[in-house]
Amino acid sequence: MHFTSEQHLDDGVREREFTLGEIPGTLWTPESAAPAPLILMAHNNGLPKSEPRLVARARRTAAYGYAVASIDAAGCGDRPRSATAEQARADLRRAMQAGEPADEIFESLVGPLVEGAVPEWRTALDALLALPEIAGPVGYSGWTAVGIRLAAVEPRIAAAGFFAGGYVPRAQRAEAREVTVPLLLLLQWDDEGNPRQRALDLFDAFGSKEKTLHANLGGHTGTPWFELDDGNRFFARHLR
Amino acid sequence: MHFTSEQHLDDGVREREFTLGEIPGTLWTPESAAPAPLILMAHNNGLPKSEPRLVARARRTAAYGYAVASIDAAGCGDRPRSATAEQARADLRRAMQAGEPADEIFESLVGPLVEGAVPEWRTALDALLALPEIAGPVGYSGWTAVGIRLAAVEPRIAAAGFFAGGYVPRAQRAEAREVTVPLLLLLQWDDEGNPRQRALDLFDAFGSKEKTLHANLGGHTGTPWFELDDGNRFFARHLR
Numbered sequence: 001m002h003f004t005s006e007q008h009l010d011d012g013v014r015e016r017e018f019t020l021g022e023i024p025g026t027l028w029t030p031e032s033a034a035p036a037p038l039i040l041m042a043h044n045n046g047l048p049k050s051e052p053r054l055v056a057r058a059r060r061t062a063a064y065g066y067a068v069a070s071i072d073a074a075g076c077g078d079r080p081r082s083a084t085a086e087q088a089r090a091d092l093r094r095a096m097q098a099g100e101p102a103d104e105i106f107e108s109l110v111g112p113l114v115e116g117a118v119p120e121w122r123t124a125l126d127a128l129l130a131l132p133e134i135a136g137p138v139g140y141s142g143w144t145a146v147g148i149r150l151a152a153v154e155p156r157i158a159a160a161g162f163f164a165g166g167y168v169p170r171a172q173r174a175e176a177r178e179v180t181v182p183l184l185l186l187l188q189w190d191d192e193g194n195p196r197q198r199a200l201d202l203f204d205a206f207g208s209k210e211k212t213l214h215a216n217l218g219g220h221t222g223t224p225w226f227e228l229d230d231g232n233r234f235f236a237r238h239l240r
Numbered sequence: 241m242h243f244t245s246e247q248h249l250d251d252g253v254r255e256r257e258f259t260l261g262e263i264p265g266t267l268w269t270p271e272s273a274a275p276a277p278l279i280l281m282a283h284n285n286g287l288p289k290s291e292p293r294l295v296a297r298a299r300r301t302a303a304y305g306y307a308v309a310s311i312d313a314a315g316c317g318d319r320p321r322s323a324t325a326e327q328a329r330a331d332l333r334r335a336m337q338a339g340e341p342a343d344e345i346f347e348s349l350v351g352p353l354v355e356g357a358v359p360e361w362r363t364a365l366d367a368l369l370a371l372p373e374i375a376g377p378v379g380y381s382g383w384t385a386v387g388i389r390l391a392a393v394e395p396r397i398a399a400a401g402f403f404a405g406g407y408v409p410r411a412q413r414a415e416a417r418e419v420t421v422p423l424l425l426l427l428q429w430d431d432e433g434n435p436r437q438r439a440l441d442l443f444d445a446f447g448s449k450e451k452t453l454h455a456n457l458g459g460h461t462g463t464p465w466f467e468l469d470d471g472n473r474f475f476a477r478h479l480r
Contacts, residue, residue, distance in 0.1 A: 200440070212454065212464075213456075215443075217450065
């Protein structure tokens with residue numbers, strides 16, 4: 001793990017870019033001395049870790065006293081894209097604009113993205129937990145499909161916050177019952193890209209004994225600011 | 241309004257019983273000097289204000305800095321019950337034990353209870369707001385059907401937290417669209433007495449632009465303790 005840049009932000013958060021082999025990542029840590037619990041934060045469907053909404057969320061979460069890490073996993077962010085993925089992205093845009101069913105296209109795009117991303121998140125987790133400023137336990141926040149797979153296969157994930165969940169590949173819908181850690185599913189009631197009933201069905205399917213659903217009125221990007229605080233309190237219950 | 245008893249509790253809360261004409265009530269206030277915002281707290285379907293879960297919720301909410309009031313409205317708690325209501329309660333118990341449809345019986349019991357209760361809650365609100373230790377704005381917490389009617393007709397209600405909502409009389413289901421204050425609907429995902437889909441439909445029907453749904457795994461009385469804190473933070477956003 002090589003740190004390639006470092007910024008000290010106003011709110012007592014240190015933001016560092018790193019590379020880990022081919023994987024680019026960002027690590028946000030509180031400036032305090034004590035080792036902090038870690039939250040892995042992934043943006044839906046391969047959006048870059050530099051996306052401003054993810055960065056804002058990560059910085060605020062670090063300001064609460066967590067180490068927060070994000071990576072651009074294989075095929076995500078600015079990483080090279082396969083011709084198949086490029087074609088699927090174009091098909092998906094066209095289908096959604098035309099209001100046509102997009103399930104199969106979505107499956108062909110996101111299914112392989114998840115398969116490629118999860119091993120790299122685990123590699124990153126190994127390297128992050130070796131840093132002296134980071135302690136367990138580990139939480140996960142964001143991209144539902146990657147989080148389901150990670151929480152199902154990775155015993156170091158102690159709590160998970162998922163967002164949306166209307167479109168999740170078949171493999172992860174089936175794996176939802178294998179997720180048994182405490183979880184918070186956050187959804188937007190009128191999310192234009194995530195059918196509500198599917199998100200509710202997914203919530204129902206999770207194997208966790210402790211699971212909470214938060215839903216707010218509005219579209220995909222309309223999550224109210226207080227949900228960030230609620231998410232941090234959720235993690236405080238399970239990672240402290 | 242006549243105070244008939246007073247207790248000072250360990251957590252800095254003063255608990256007073258009062259009567260207001262025929263209406264018995266309890267008022268919990270923080271011992272601090274500043275006038276506090278008021279939360280009206282009603283238990284579902286006429287259960288008494290002395291019910292331990294309501295009392296625990298009221299005390300903890302007062303310890304957060306709110307004045308909290310509950311009354312036994314007409315037909316509720318230990319107030320005299322009509323022969324019709326007694327018959328409906330017996331029928332309801334029998335139908336629910338037998339797993340038979342209970343909608344019509346429920347309607348005949350709870351519809352009139354709501355009609356009778358809401359004017360008395362408004363009378364109590366007038367008297368409570370005249371006390372020097374209570375200030376507006378006013379929140380409402382608990383029994384969904386009474387809360388819908390109150391929030392629809394009473395402009396002094398600034399925010400509302402509702403619980404369950406699977407069984408709500410027809411009149412209040414129709415009035416839900418007239419509720420426009422910020423609201424938090426709290427439901428138990430496996431509530432044995434409240435069909436989930438109806439609660440979700442009710443959430444959808446509310447006219448409020450700012451509405452949040454919290455759902456947790458488990459049965460009717462299994463609401464996790466952290467929802468009380470979440471509720472208080474909800475009121476803090478709207479009553480402070």
